[in-house]
Amino acid sequence: MTRAPAPVSALSDGAGPRRERAALRRVAAEGLPFLRARARVLRGLLGWSLLEFAQTFAGGYAVARALDDGFLAGETATGMLWLALAAVAVVPAFLAQRGVFAGLADLVEPLRDGLVRRATAHALTTEAGNPAAGTGAVSRVTHQSEIARDGWAGLVLALRGFVFTSAGALAGLAALSPLLLVVVLPPLLLGIGLFLATLVPMGARQRDYLDADEAFAAHTGRATAALRDIAATGAAGPMAERTRELAEAQTVAARSLARWSALRITALAIGERLPPVLLLAAAPRLMDHGLTTGGLIGAFTYLTTSLAPALNALLAALGTAGGRLLVVLDRFTERAELPPAPAAHASGNTGGGAGGGTPAPAARAELRQVSFAYGPRARPVLDRLDLRLLPGDHLAVVGPSGSGKSTLVAVLAGLARPTAGEVRWLGRPAAGQEPTAVRTLLPQQPYVFTGTLRDNLRYLRPGAPDGDLMAAVTAIGLDALAERLGGLDAPLDPRRLSQGERQLIALGRAHVATAPLLVLDEATSHLDPAAEARAETALAARADTLVVVAHRLSSARRAARVLVMDGTRTEEGTPDELLTRSALFRELTGSWAPPPLVEPAAARATRSGQGLPSGSG
Numbered sequence: 219m220t221r222a223p224a225p226v227s228a229l230s231d232g233a234g235p236r237r238e239r240a241a242l243r244r245v246a247a248e249g250l251p252f253l254r255a256r257a258r259v260l261r262g263l264l265g266w267s268l269l270e271f272a273q274t275f276a277g278g279y280a281v282a283r284a285l286d287d288g289f290l291a292g293e294t295a296t297g298m299l300w301l302a303l304a305a306v307a308v309v310p311a312f313l314a315q316r317g318v319f320a321g322l323a324d325l326v327e328p329l330r331d332g333l334v335r336r337a338t339a340h341a342l343t344t345e346a347g348n349p350a351a352g353t354g355a356v357s358r359v360t361h362q363s364e365i366a367r368d369g370w371a372g373l374v375l376a377l378r379g380f381v382f383t384s385a386g387a388l389a390g391l392a393a394l395s396p397l398l399l400v401v402v403l404p405p406l407l408l409g410i411g412l413f414l415a416t417l418v419p420m421g422a423r424q425r426d427y428l429d430a431d432e433a434f435a436a437h438t439g440r441a442t443a444a445l446r447d448i449a450a451t452g453a454a455g456p457m458a459e460r461t462r463e464l465a466e467a468q469t470v471a472a473r474s475l476a477r478w479s480a481l482r483i484t485a486l487a488i489g490e491r492l493p494p495v496l497l498l499a500a501a502p503r504l505m506d507h508g509l510t511t512g513g514l515i516g517a518f519t520y521l522t523t524s525l526a527p528a529l530n531a532l533l534a535a536l537g538t539a540g541g542r543l544l545v546v547l548d549r550f551t552e553r554a555e556l557p558p559a560p561a562a563h564a565s566g567n568t569g570g571g572a573g574g575g576t577p578a579p580a581a582r583a584e585l586r587q588v589s590f591a592y593g594p595r596a597r598p599v600l601d602r603l604d605l606r607l608l609p610g611d612h613l614a615v616v617g618p619s620g621s622g623k624s625t626l627v628a629v630l631a632g633l634a635r636p637t638a639g640e641v642r643w644l645g646r647p648a649a650g651q652e653p654t655a656v657r658t659l660l661p662q663q664p665y666v667f668t669g670t671l672r673d674n675l676r677y678l679r680p681g682a683p684d685g686d687l688m689a690a691v692t693a694i695g696l697d698a699l700a701e702r703l704g705g706l707d708a709p710l711d712p713r714r715l716s717q718g719e720r721q722l723i724a725l726g727r728a729h730v731a732t733a734p735l736l737v738l739d740e741a742t743s744h745l746d747p748a749a750e751a752r753a754e755t756a757l758a759a760r761a762d763t764l765v766v767v768a769h770r771l772s773s774a775r776r777a778a779r780v781l782v783m784d785g786t787r788t789e790e791g792t793p794d795e796l797l798t799r800s801a802l803f804r805e806l807t808g809s810w811a812p813p814p815l816v817e818p819a820a821a822r823a824t825r826s827g828q829g830l831p832s833g834s835g
């Protein structure tokens with residue numbers, strides 16, 4: 219399959235520089251109070267930094283005086299004295315470095331602690347219970363808070379160094395000859411200006427890169443945890459394709475970042491290399507206007523030993539650590555803007571379908587003009603399908619074998635990417651969201667592993683209390699199996715379980731999970747109708763929004779809405795509406811009806827909506 223890679227902008231929802239400026243404002247709004255609260259630390263840094271100002275000033279000025287008043291005037295002792303003064307000025311500056319680093323810790327560690335606290339609180343409130351959802355939270359707590367800490371420390375050091383060093387150097391240049399500033403300042407300011415102009419667009423590229431990195435890490439983490447489910451739903455192809463797309467998006471983001479870095483290097487060259495060149499070119503004119511030989515060498519000393527390294531350090535810090543810092547800090551601050559975490563469970567939602575009358579609630583999941591094909595030349599399985607799943611919805615999906623039910627489920631659940639159109643979860647594009655935080659998907663062949671029944675029930679919500687596990691056991695109808703196994707802590711060997719028992723355990727696990735959307739893809743196919751009815755009814759009451767790929771009439775009739783799939787044609791309505799409107803639904807219900815020779819009670823059950831096994835799936 220050769221689909222174009224996902225545009226990087228799609229991963230970061232592509233608002234570009236506008237978003238960076240908004241990020242700057244947001245970070246500033248939170249950053250200023252942080253700095254205000256640490257005014258004493260900042261004053262301490264300022265005090266130590268003044269010593270650096272003095273050292274820089276003395277460095278160039280003493281060299282100029284040593285030459286003009288000392289060595290060039292035949293006064294070697296005077297020259298040596300001036301050089302000794304420059305050497306002595308290094309001592310307080312060395313002490314200043316110690317003072318600066320001590321103050322830095324008071325400025326950096328509280329930032330890191332605050333970020334870790336914030337990321338941990340976010341993970342506990344919104345991502346609890348989803349093992350794969352933890353990937354992003356762990357990244358924020360560890361990797362990203364370290365980026366913020368190092369970036370912030372580097373930025374404070376470089377900015378402070380640049381301000382005081384360049385102030386010392388410029389004051390020294392002005393003392394040697396004010397004309398020196400006319401030569402040095404324009405390229406210096408041009409270089410800095412050009413560099414600053416790259417900050418916002420480069421921040422956007424940096425964000426794209428981090429987004430691509432995070433999306434890839436989350437996707438691979440998810441895929442690794444769900445290998446069995448992927449194999450069971452036949453989604454290996456689309457998953458591999460999605461992995462390739464995400465890797466490609468990462469490459470595109472890295473390349474774009476590199477192009478902007480090249481522009482930055484040009485800005486650095488103008489600010490750092492051009493002033494000495496211009497000074498050389500202008501030297502004869504400057505000396506005609508009274509600049510001494512010592513003054514010229516002193517000016518070179520300022521440019522090469524003070525200004526250039528300070529500028530270099532500042533631009534490097536702003537360019538790499540600063541950009542990353544802005545993106546990472548913004549990620550921490552924008553957590554507050556995420557849509558409210560979905561209510562863990564709504565109750566009493568087996569009927570009702572869409573709505574309830576009051577202002578339209580955000581769809582839990584939505585397909586907008588979604589098409590899907592398994593290859594560039596393959597016949598589409600889904601063709602411009604629109605579907606909205608609101609809180610409280612209970613939708614059954616029915617259709618003949620091969621009509622695309624599992625494909626629809628894979629697209630809806632984020633296991634396969636649509637070829638065209640958009641999948642949205644909780645009112646936002648699904649791309650970039652953590653699927654396991656939004657939906658629980660149960661395939662026909664569930665993943666039950668060696669361990670205890672408790673481990674298996676907690677698989678999607680590791681910290682679930684025993685009360686919730688027991689409630690699931692009772693609601694789903696797992697009591698008999700739990701008793702036979704020996705309780706929640708008894709060891710469980712999947713090879714000794716029937717297909718139906720495995721499905722029951724997976725259904726119990728879904729009852730414990732907290733994602734607002736629950737999708738069952740023939741997940742009850744090995745249960746008898748009564749067991750299926752009990753489990754499905756319990757899940758409909760527990761899950762906020764339920765989608766069931768139905769393989770029995772009874773299952774379809776329990777739903778408030780039914781989506782009938784017939785190739786790329788679809789019909790949607792209540793079961794009763796479809797019985798009158800859809801020939802295919804009537805045909806399916808006919809094929810789901812028991813064969814005529816089956817005992818009459820079963821036939822009656824079918825007519826009254828209780829249903830019977832179809833033998834399908």
Ligand SMILES: Nc1ncnc2c1ncn2[C@@H]1O[C@H](COP(=O)(O)OP(=O)(O)OP(=O)(O)O)[C@@H](O)[C@H]1O
Nearest residue numbers: 452455592599617618619620621622623624625626
């Ligand atoms: N991985 C795949 N690669 C290529 N084609 C596929 C793949 N999976 C499914 N298809 C094709 O897509 C179409 C829809 O299949 P899908 O499994 O979604 O249908 P279904 O309604 O769920 O079928 P069933 O009820 O038998 O499970 C079928 O023509 C099928 O052959």
